[in-house]
Structures are given as structure tokens and as C-alpha cells.
Amino acid sequence: MTRQIAVRLPDELVEFIDGHVEHGDANSRATVVARALERQRRHEIAARDAEILARAGGDTDLDDLAEHAAHTPMDDLD
Known part of the structure; x- marks a missing residue:
């Protein structure tokens, strides 16, 4: 459903x-x-989610995997 508005x-x-x-x-x-x-609505939702995550603190479950991936050269993926 859509509605017409005047702006x-x-x-x-x-x-x-x-x-x-x-x-x-x-x-x-x-x-x-x-x-x-x-686009603005998605931006505001993302900003809200980022704030919630920042308040909740980090989730360390994937930290080791992220650290490994950060130091893995892309050439080694072949």
C-alpha cells in the first residue's frame, strides 16, 4: 500500500x-x-545497531578466526 503526501x-x-x-x-x-x-532509514537502523553493539561490548567468539584471517596472505588462498 502507498499513500500520497505533499512535500x-x-x-x-x-x-x-x-x-x-x-x-x-x-x-x-x-x-x-x-x-x-x-537509504536514510537503513542508515538510522545501522547506527542504532552499532550503538547497541558498542554498549554490549565485544563478542570474542570469533576473535581468533579474525586474527588468523587478518594475517593470512591472499596469495595463499589458491
Whole structure:
């Protein structure tokens, strides 16, 4: 389900949006705005998750594996 909303934007943002539509990067202004909002939503979720992980402290279960992988030359993977 979708809902239509009215939004006022500065001229330079509308020109930016219209540029994406004109160049075929998006089918409509709504697509450009929806993509930008979805990107912002994912950013905020990731920032929240990072904060939760930082407060929880490190999980050391995979530290040895990560240390080994960090010192394994990529050439040795053939």
C-alpha cells in the first residue's frame, strides 16, 4: 500500500530530483524521494545497531578466526 503526501522542497532539491528522472536513473520524483528516505532509514537502523553493539561490548567468539584471517596472505588462498 502507498499513500500520497505533499512535500515542499527547495528549488535546488527539486532540480536534483528532476535530473535523476531526466537521466533515467528513476521513473519518477516519487521514486527518487522514496529511495532517499529508504537509504536514510537503513542508515538510522545501522547506527542504532552499532550503538547497541558498542554498549554490549565485544563478542570474542570469533576473535581468533579474525586474527588468523587478518594475517593470512591472499596469495595463499589458491
